[in-house]
Amino acid sequence: MANENFEPKITCFVCNWCTYTGADLAGTSRLKQQPNARLIRVPCTGRIDPVFLIKAFETGADGVLVSGCHPADCHYNTGNYHARRRWIFFRELLNTVGIPESRVHFSWVSASEGKKWVDVVNGVIDKVRQEGPFEGYKKINNEFALPEEVEV
Ligand code: FES
Incomplete structure (x- = not known):
């Protein structure tokens, strides 16, 4: 289901030591990246x-990306x-x-791979845009939402 006007929200869980630094490098190198990704920095992918x-999906994400250090490069040895x-x-x-399953993506991006980060995150955004909004949990959340005004 392609939707040209749909702007997906992508939550990215990235490790502090590699992917976050790679994403930062992409920014300082002024590489073009779509503005749909929100990064959550964690010490290591092993912590996720x-x-x-x-x-993330329950609170409105349409897709999730998890990215950390390449195998054998984890700063905590075996976290990844x-x-x-x-x-x-x-x-x-x-x-x-x-x-x-198609809404969850994984990758390894090192601190020196700013270009790879941009390619990965833009690719995920494009794939999720093609799929359309994730409505699964919105319906459940609405069904169990508390009334707006609760009298005490
Ligand atoms: S420190 Fe990056 S994946 Fe463990």
Whole structure:
């Protein structure tokens, strides 16, 4: 479902040491990036709980990107290996929690790969734009929302 006017919201969980620095390099190098991504900096991809991703969708994200250090470059040695193992299981569960697998993306971007960051994030934004808005949790949130005025 292509929607030319739809501007997706992409929540990006990025590790402080590699991808965040790579994204910063892209900015200081004035590389063109679409303005749809919001970055959440974490110490390491090994620190990212899958619940963070579910929460991102629940609060309005249309897509999620997780990116950290390349294998063998993690500043905490094995954090990204733990993350990779966790994502293998988490992918299996995505459909169960109502999130299409195609809305969750993973990549490795180092501190020196500003150009790669721009390519990855623009690619994710374009793919999610093609899919259209993620409505799955909006409907559930509306059904269980508290009334606006609660008398006490
Ligand atoms: S410090 Fe970057 S993935 Fe672990």
